[in-house]
Amino acid sequence: MTITSLPQDTVLPAQHTEELGLRESATFDRATIADIQRAAATGVYDIRGWGAKRKVPHFDDLLFLGASMSRYPMEGYREKCDTDVVLGDRHASRPLHLQTPVTIAGMSFGALSANAKEALGRGASEVGTSTTTGDGGMTPEERGQSKHLVYQYLPSRYGMNPDDLRKADAIEIVLGQGAKPGGGGMLLGQKITERVAGMRTLPVGIDQRSASRHPDWTGPDDLAIKIGELREITDWKTPIYVKIGASRPYYDTALAVKAGADVVVVDGMQGGTAATQQVFIENVGIPTLAAIPQAVQALQDLGLHRKVQLIVSGGIRTGADVAKAMALGADAVAIGTAALIALGDNDPRYAAEYAALGSAAGYYDDFQDGRDPAGITTQDPELSSRLDPIAGGRRLANYLRVLTMEAQTIARACGKSHLHNLEPEDLVALTIEASAMARVPLAGTSWIPGAT
């Protein structure tokens, strides 16, 4: 959010609040006070980008045990630790074979600039992974630069057409998004340029609200028929993913599998958005850590774990996060926010410009606003020209390599010759909450709350 020109009667001189013995309320902290003042001043709820900012149990609350007397480590830099993953071989004759399990999540042209989309495609292709369209159709830039491109099939069907569907390497039917399970997309007028409007068949400059329900199917039985239609149109070649926002991941995963999905994508509440009401981002959905074991359990109960692949997203930042998600049972992960940061989002070199927008490097989340100093979440030609898609792609490729190598480092330490061999038994939890959610024992104990 942005604090702009709130009326102030007097300006107090700067003081050291602690020295004065001032106490900040845990309930009404400064961000909360600012929210109330902003609501009172404007009469509208706060819309912003990014995912949940509240602290929730996360991968940081897990640790790997590493090899010991009973487990042999792999030699770092010498012995092979494979990272490849095949996605969609349950029903599709042309599954994806990626070199790293770190994929790029769906982000629309419209939310992002054409240069940013191209950079994502370039970076992903350089390391042999996939990138994903978003709620706005497929652009030639991203198709051209993406070796593996996943085409999202969303309730709005903006820019949806069978030509692009046939060009896609995979189709992702989107039911929900971790930042807002149950919510549709949103793109405010300042980002609806002529090109964006044309791709979405909308008037230029309006505040666009995407549908939250698919227009031609309702529920899992219809979804099975819908998946059948998409398979028929693509001659059973193209893998079909189903993406869900983490809310009831056990049932949603089971139903997606029953409906015929090749791959299930589960996005936790820390997953990002380009524009959503803050109240929605912070209060709907469950943490990624809590979602993974439920989704894995559903796949295991159906006897389809590792046959229907699971992609996890929402707060993946490091190779440790990748390794932890995979140890809990994911086949691959997806990154969105982290990929934008790799492209240059929230870079301190734009500190002065963030300040001018009422924000700061490290805090900027007004992706809905179209004035992104880093030129990523904007349609402004001058701002978006700041992002060189080739240089941005190189930074993303570097980052993806680091994530992959970090995950390998941990996998080798745990004695695994493939990232997929990581298992829950390699993990312990630092907190009771994380232990209960991730279903791994509290460190130093054999206790899993609710299970043992």
Place this chain on the structure above:
Amino acid sequence: MVTLTAPETHAPAAAAQEGATENAAVDLADSPVRNLNQALHDATDGQSWTVTNPGGKHSLAVGIDAHVSVSINGHAGYYAAGMHQKGEVTITGNAGVGLAENIMSGKVHVHGDASQSAAATGHGGLVVIDGNAGARCGISMKGVDIVVGGNIGHMSAFMAQAGRLVVCGDAGDALGDSIYEARIYVKGNVASLGADCIEKQMESEHLDELGALLAAAGRAENPADFKRYGSARNLYHFSVHNSTSY
């Protein structure tokens, strides 16, 4: 119940040969839908098919991308002629949910009734339904033209972005809710209008385009008997004052 066949049962080579004749007959009582669709995807302009015993099967004639003609004699299930382009599909019977969903061009004509979400998200082309259409007809339409001989159900033209919806009978509740730039013409009664949808003046350009649409659908109604509905454009921008409009 999904009636599609599993991929192991492909016989695309045989199907392609089947489609090589000028007018191929496909009996779905003893040939899988997969073969029909594969033949249609391998088709060249000018070919035609007659499909018998469709039995309400789903995804019939989906993904056509050539100037071909397909006649389906009987009832079709969900998504008949889905994502249609260029060619012409005629259904002599009723059509299930999502008839011609996301149609891009060409023509789909149903000599019967259509279920919910007919021509949903269609980007172009013409969809004609001689009988009635269920709820959400033309939902999220993006340029398609739809002509319905009978009545349409509730929430039709919901979030309709572009294109024309012509209804010769009555329209159900919440017609054109949250409509963008699509145009709706209704001859009969409208149970209620949805948020931001209003009746608009019929000008000569509207009478002309309506006349052309009725003619294209093979109908004899008089354009002057219709009323026009469209967006008041009051909800195009977020405003605190609209909070009670939704």
